[in-house]
Each structure stands twice: as structure tokens, then as C-alpha cells.
Amino acid sequence: MRIAFCGTRGLPAKYGGFETAVQEITSRMAAAGVECDVFCRGHMYNKKLEVFEGRNLVYVPGSTKRSLDTFVSSIQTGWYLLLNRKQYDYIFWFNNANLPGILMTLLSGVPMSVNTDGLEWRRPKWSLPFKFYYFAASAIIAKLCNLISDSRELSIYYRKRFGASSTFIPYGVPQLPQISATRSAEILRQYGVEPGKYSLQITRIEADNLPVEAAEGFLKSGLAKKGFKHLVIGYSHETAYSLKLKSLETLDDEHLLVRKAVYDADVIAVLRRHCSLYIHGNSVGGTNPALLEAMQLCPRVLAIDTPFSRETLGELGEFFTVASLPNDFQRAVGSADKSKQLHERIEQLYDWDAVADSYLALATQNELALKQPSLLNSGKI
Numbered sequence: 001m002r003i004a005f006c007g008t009r010g011l012p013a014k015y016g017g018f019e020t021a022v023q024e025i026t027s028r029m030a031a032a033g034v035e036c037d038v039f040c041r042g043h044m045y046n047k048k049l050e051v052f053e054g055r056n057l058v059y060v061p062g063s064t065k066r067s068l069d070t071f072v073s074s075i076q077t078g079w080y081l082l083l084n085r086k087q088y089d090y091i092f093w094f095n096n097a098n099l100p101g102i103l104m105t106l107l108s109g110v111p112m113s114v115n116t117d118g119l120e121w122r123r124p125k126w127s128l129p130f131k132f133y134y135f136a137a138s139a140i141i142a143k144l145c146n147l148i149s150d151s152r153e154l155s156i157y158y159r160k161r162f163g164a165s166s167t168f169i170p171y172g173v174p175q176l177p178q179i180s181a182t183r184s185a186e187i188l189r190q191y192g193v194e195p196g197k198y199s200l201q202i203t204r205i206e207a208d209n210l211p212v213e214a215a216e217g218f219l220k221s222g223l224a225k226k227g228f229k230h231l232v233i234g235y236s237h238e239t240a241y242s243l244k245l246k247s248l249e250t251l252d253d254e255h256l257l258v259r260k261a262v263y264d265a266d267v268i269a270v271l272r273r274h275c276s277l278y279i280h281g282n283s284v285g286g287t288n289p290a291l292l293e294a295m296q297l298c299p300r301v302l303a304i305d306t307p308f309s310r311e312t313l314g315e316l317g318e319f320f321t322v323a324s325l326p327n328d329f330q331r332a333v334g335s336a337d338k339s340k341q342l343h344e345r346i347e348q349l350y351d352w353d354a355v356a357d358s359y360l361a362l363a364t365q366n367e368l369a370l371k372q373p374s375l376l377n378s379g380k381i
Helices: 017-031 066-083 096-108 128-144 152-162 181-191 211-221 240-251 265-274 289-297 307-316 322-333 339-349 352-364 367-371
Strands: 002-006 035-041 055-060 090-094 112-115 146-149 198-202 229-235 256-260 277-280 301-304 318-320
Touching: 002 017, 002 066, 002 096, 017 035, 017 055, 017 090, 017 289, 017 352, 035 066, 055 066, 066 096, 090 096, 090 352, 096 112, 096 128, 128 152, 146 152, 152 307, 181 265, 198 211, 198 265, 211 229, 211 240, 211 256, 211 322, 229 240, 229 265, 240 256, 265 289, 277 289, 277 322, 289 301, 289 307, 289 339, 301 307, 301 322, 307 339, 318 322
Parallel strands: 002 035, 002 090, 035 055, 090 112, 112 146, 198 229, 198 277, 229 256, 277 301, 301 318
Antiparallel strands: none
């Protein structure tokens, strides 16, 4: 069969959770003999490959204007699908913001599911027109399409808010890189931190991820007097919010360290493995891939107290509210090391093989596929 994956920036994955999900899912499907077409935004790739590790890459121009890119590329993708509808057995869309392309796919008559993403309209960074568009798009898609939700809490939200059922399929986690002790020591030196003596937040510097509030909580917690540092990875460009974080760093640049976004898997793994505490501040819906990756390696996780955080961490997390952050920092740093339990939870609940099987089960509508633990590895498809 032939399946299209639409609505992400494309492959090779280098941008975010949806791109990683498509890369992981399609790699397993392609290995099992399923023909996968992944739609890519052409302007984001200097080198346009026709095939990437067994997957066909289809390019649409998109828009160089960032605010319009998703909207425009979705129309271009939808038009391509309409013209070539006889080629596809199933289509997966990711992100409700792709509403025009999703509606055009409905017109094509090809079976389809939409991964809904989180509650994007709650993000402070978006203007009111975009918030309205995203909420309206979600309501329309909920009425017309088969839905995929990456968390059970998100499924509950869609049922209560829009009266829509959805299929729960979580994310998985990547394989951990093997890193030498020498390389680990070099990375820690580069970032000016010592094993077990720093808290860590790796995130986009945006208001709904709470890096400013976390930094303020650390500075008020008194942990700096005990030799702890707080490292924030993710700074990319100046905004009113990111400048607040940089201004806090100027108050205590010995203990509060703000560094640029980094995509080197070795660096991220070393920083997670050796921190005392990982901070998860993403407050807007869904299963967060960065939180899952932190659970692979970090000894303690202090997460914003939301139903989504509690679903992912279970009883193994420490939880905070913005008002109580200074005390929450102190409590979490003094809590027991849960590395082993967190890693076990990840292995049990968040596995890419199982995720790929679930997507394939939707595409085939095969009752056997829904029951088999790993059809992709069984040789039956």
C-alpha cells in the first residue's frame, strides 16, 4: 500500500516533534514494505533528496513568510493530493492548522486521519485572529475527520469540548547515543556545569513554556548559595519575553546560564544525564517529546502541574505551580533519584514500534493489526 504523510516540515527531521514522529513511523513502515510519501516544504531544504532512507519525498514550495507557511503549504499539498488521489491508499495529516489541505483531502475521497496536536490556541504568543483560526479549525476537523490524539487527556478534551472521539497513539523516544566519558566531561566543561549540581530546562523561549518563571523560581530558591546552577538551553532570537530571561541572567550570570538552542544529540543527552533536576514548563496540551526524552536520562523531573504532565509522569514526577516555584525547586532537588523508574516507564509506555503499528492499523483498518503487538516486526505486512 501507499501512504502519504502531510503537514510537517519534512524529512530529514530537524525541526520538532511532528517531524521526528513522521521520521520514526515511516522508517518502520518502509522497512516493512509499505510505500511512504512524506511531504516537505521545499524552502527549508537546500538539498532536495528524492528518497530518504526508503521514503519518497514530495516537495511543495510553502511560503518564506513564516506566519503563512503552514497555511500555504497545506493548500499546495492538498492540491497535489487531489490531482494524484488514485495513487494513495491512506493519508495522515499532522496539525490542525493545515485545515485547507485537510478539507481538500476530504474532497479527494482518500481515507484519512488527522493528528490533532495540542491546544495551540492557548499559547500567549499567537494573535487573537490565529487563536480563533486554530480553535475553529480544530472544531471543524473534530466534526469531519478521524482524529489521533497523542495523549489520553487530549482525547478527553476533544470529547468534552467538541463531542469527538479520537484514537490514542502516543509518541516514542529515540535511541540514546553512546558517549565516552571524555566527551561527556568536555561537554559539561563547555557549558560550565558540574554533574549533579545544576537544574536544566531545554525549551523554546516562549511564555507558555515558562523559562522566565522557572529562572525566577531558581534565583529565589536559595539553591545558588548551595553551589547549584540553572542552565536554560533554547535561546534563538530576541523577543520581549526572551529579553526578560536575558535580563535575569545579567543579575546572576554565575548561577543562571542561558545558552542558544542546540540540536546535537550528544550534547543534549550529556546535559540531561548529569543534571540534578529537569524542568518541564510546557503548559499547553498533549504528550511532549522533550519530556519523554528527559525521562530517559534525568534523575528527577519537576513539571508544571497539568493533567498532561501527570499523565506522562504518573507518580514519578515532582510538580510545580508558578506561585510556589522557589519551594518546589528546593523540594524537588531533595527528592529521591528516580532515574531507573522513569526510564522503565518510558520503555513500557512510549515505544516507536508500537506507535508505528498503531498508525498502520489505522491505515489498514485491519482488526488483526489492531490486536497484534508488533505486526511490522512479524513479517506479516
